[in-house]
Every structure is written in structure tokens, then in C-alpha cells.
Amino acid sequence: MSENTAATHAARTVIELREKIISGQLTGGTRLFEVPLSEELQISRTPLRDAMSRLTEEGLLERLKNGGFVVRTFTMDDVVDAIELRGVLEGTAARLAAERGAAPELLSRMESLVSELDDCFGEAHNTVDFERYSELNAEFHQILASLSGSDIVRREVERVCRLPFASPSAFLPDRSDIVAFRRSLQVAQEQHRAIAAAIAAREGSRAEHLAREHARTARRNLDYVLRQEASLRDQVPSLAIVSN
Amino acid sequence: MSENTAATHAARTVIELREKIISGQLTGGTRLFEVPLSEELQISRTPLRDAMSRLTEEGLLERLKNGGFVVRTFTMDDVVDAIELRGVLEGTAARLAAERGAAPELLSRMESLVSELDDCFGEAHNTVDFERYSELNAEFHQILASLSGSDIVRREVERVCRLPFASPSAFLPDRSDIVAFRRSLQVAQEQHRAIAAAIAAREGSRAEHLAREHARTARRNLDYVLRQEASLRDQVPSLAIVSN
């Protein structure tokens, strides 16, 4: 039982339904009928509709033409495209930050994040503090989204990152025993460093293309999961939402 | 009774509120209180909330932390950034269409649109069929969004275009007597031709940068309106939503 202590029924229902969709319990194309679902969730139709509407804003549901909601269907192509799109948008955030100049506090925070990320790699070859890396990585990307000072750009970057498989943390490999994965973390960290440096040096085009390539690290990990070790797929929570 | 014959009260209210927001009648930051607004619109709170939720999906309203909705505020910086973002996203659509290959029917439709757009320019120097140009231009951009075959990309391109000032038709100048405007139409049309050619030739990078530059035509027109003839601003409907 999830001890879900949100203020309102609608907010709690958003969390419950989101969890069921992301986990694959509610599969793409499933229509959500108000009456049976509200009975199952033990709330009335009013907060349920509110919750479904918010999940539509979030991109997890779609409205049907003549009323009603369905769970949005995501294919593996969508995953690839969403990652590409994150790269494009983060690249734009990076380029604009470089061209227009980044806020000094944010830029220096980004630079110290790079140092802290360095510290996640231990002396021994295959020790990495994943939990810490993951947290810092999330903050790095969040700052990148804000760094250009454009609300419009930040908003759209954060929007695409809300899709579970397009999030910067979606394919962070948590198994340092796989050589390819450990190396990809090191490559990604070098990209973090280069992105921060390019922005600081006002090198817009370089910053943009670095950020794009950085997103492709996620795609590379995805490809590895799918091609090299298909059995891994079921262990990647981000992919539970994807239709087969 | 309003001439607005939508099926449901909610749908009609979406249209009414959208119109009031876009026209500047409801200014950014205005909070929409449910009880008085529902009385004014002569509907109950239920369809009103539904309508406001849909307008939030559309990006015209925002949800407040403790409930309620406000009209989203747009600054002139937001207009510039949204145009830039449209360029980035249309550029991505163009690049992917080139790299992955465009559907033949769509590509040939795009090519014939280029021809039809040519025909909008009359023999005489300053005659242009604006209405037809505007329609064809809208279809060109709609096809561009779809041309990569990626639903994710198409969806996000169309999303940013939904902001009234970021639409490809937002700053189509309708006065051929102003030399700078007439020339900008001709430049834009040459860009249409080049974009279609680059996609057909599978030149991804060229297609991307052409589409970006094409969006900057809108920005150039915007700058002209603001700097050269400030008095024009009130005549541009797309800018009514922008705060002063």
C-alpha cells in the first residue's frame, strides 16, 4: 500500500495513476472509464477527471475525440525520438546560455557539480557512487535547462524530460560490473565538463553539439540494453511504459 | 446567444476564453475565479474547470500552487524565444526528414506547395495574393512538422506553434506597400524552396539550418514592427497577448 498523503484526492490520484502508467500496469491504449475507475479508486468522478486532465498535460494520457481519456501509447521509436528531442532542446539551452551569457551563480554551481561528479568515481576501477552520481546528474541537467535564462526554453526542456524514458536519469546504468556501462558513465562525465567549459567560453555551437551528443549517451545505453543483452530490458523501469 | 455553436459548454468556453486571452482582453496574471467567471459565462463551475484545464494544456493558463488558474504572462523576450524555439524544432523536423527519408507523398506535396506559393507573386512588383500565400504557408509548415515521420517531433512542433505569436503565420506582413515586408515574403519563399530541396537531397544539416533561419524571418519582421514603426504594433493581433 502506498502511503500517499497528498493534500487532495485529485493529487493523490495523479500519483496513483502515474505510477500505474509508468510501471506498465496500465498499458498504452487502455481507455479510462470514469465510473468504474472512480469506484476502484474509491473517489468520485470529479477529482478523477481533474487528475486525468493533469496527466494529459503531462503527456501520459490523451483526450479522445468524443470525450474520455486513453493511456498514451509509446513505441520504441518514440523513445529514440524523445531522447533525440531532449538532446536538441538541451543543446538549445546550452547554445543560448553561451551566446547570451549564463547567470554567474548558476554557471559556477554547474562547474562545482562537475567537480562533485568527478568525486563519484572511486580510486578502484569499478567503484562508482551511483546514488550520488544520479542526484548530481539530475541537478546538472536541471541547471542546464535554466542556464539560458529563457523561461520558454526551460519549460520545454523540462517538459520533454518528464517523459520517463527521456529523463536524463532514465538509462543511467547501475551496474559497474558491465564494462560498457562503466565507460559510458565516464564518457558522460567528460561531456558534462566540456559542456560547462563551452558555455563559460561562450562557444555556442560547440555547447549545442556537445549537449546533443551527450543525450546520445542515453541512446547508446538503450541500444546496448536492447541489442546486446535483451534480457536486461525487463530490468529497466523506464521501458515498462513502452508497448511491445 | 453567442454565435459559438460548439457541442458542449466546455468546448464553447475554451473558445471564448482563448479569444479573450489572445486578444488581450484578459491580461497576463489575471486570476480566473470560478464562481464569478461561471456566472459571467452563464455556465456552472464544472464545464468551466474543464475548459480552464484544456487551456492549461494549451499553454495559455497556468495552475496556481494552492488551486486556481491564472492567465499566463508573456513578455517580448518570450516571443523572441518562442520563435527561436520554433526554428529549432522545425529545423529538427527538417533534419530528421532528410536523414531518415521523407514519405514520398508528403514530400511531393511540399514541392507542389512551393510552386503554388510562387504563383502568389504577381507580375507587377507589389502584388501578392496574401490570403492564398498565408493558407499555403500554413500547410507548408504543417507538412514540415509531419515530414520526419516522428509523432513525438510533430507533436512538439505543433505545440510550440500553438502559441499565437510563434505560429508560422504570426508575422506574415499583409502590406505589400512596405518594401521591407514585400522583400521578406520573397526571401521566405526562397527558403521554402531551399528547405524542400535540402530534404529531397538528404542534406540534413543544411535543411536544419535553413529551417532555423526561416523562422528568423518572423523575428526580423517582429523587429521591424517594433523598431522601425512602433505604431504598427497595435495592428499586429499576435502581439495583443504580450504584456507591456
Add this chain to the structure above:
DNA sequence: TTCGGAAATCGTGTATACATTTTATTGAAA
């Protein structure tokens, strides 16, 4: 005067009954 807190007010959250539309079913005629 200033601060704290109780009470009133304002506004959204929720449940529910009923209306309307959409979709499915059924049966008769071609």
C-alpha cells in the same frame, strides 16, 4: 501600537443526481 488568534469570508475540493450524447444491441424488412 503591535501582535496573536479567533472568526468570518472567500475559493476551491468533492460527491452526487440528473441530462445529454455516444455507442451497442436488437429485431424487422429488403
Add this chain to the structure above:
DNA sequence: TTTCAATAAAATGTATACACGATTTCCGAA
């Protein structure tokens, strides 16, 4: 058998009453 229309059912649309929470107001005490 197929098709169409009438009808039943299912599902969403809408109104409304009441609950709850947040905010503001106002009064009394320090």
C-alpha cells in the same frame, strides 16, 4: 444474410449542494 432504424445501455456532460482549506479581517491583550 445484410442493412437499417429503433431502442437500450453506457459513458460523458452539467448543475448544484456541501465540505474543507486558505486567507483575510477584526478584536482583544500585551
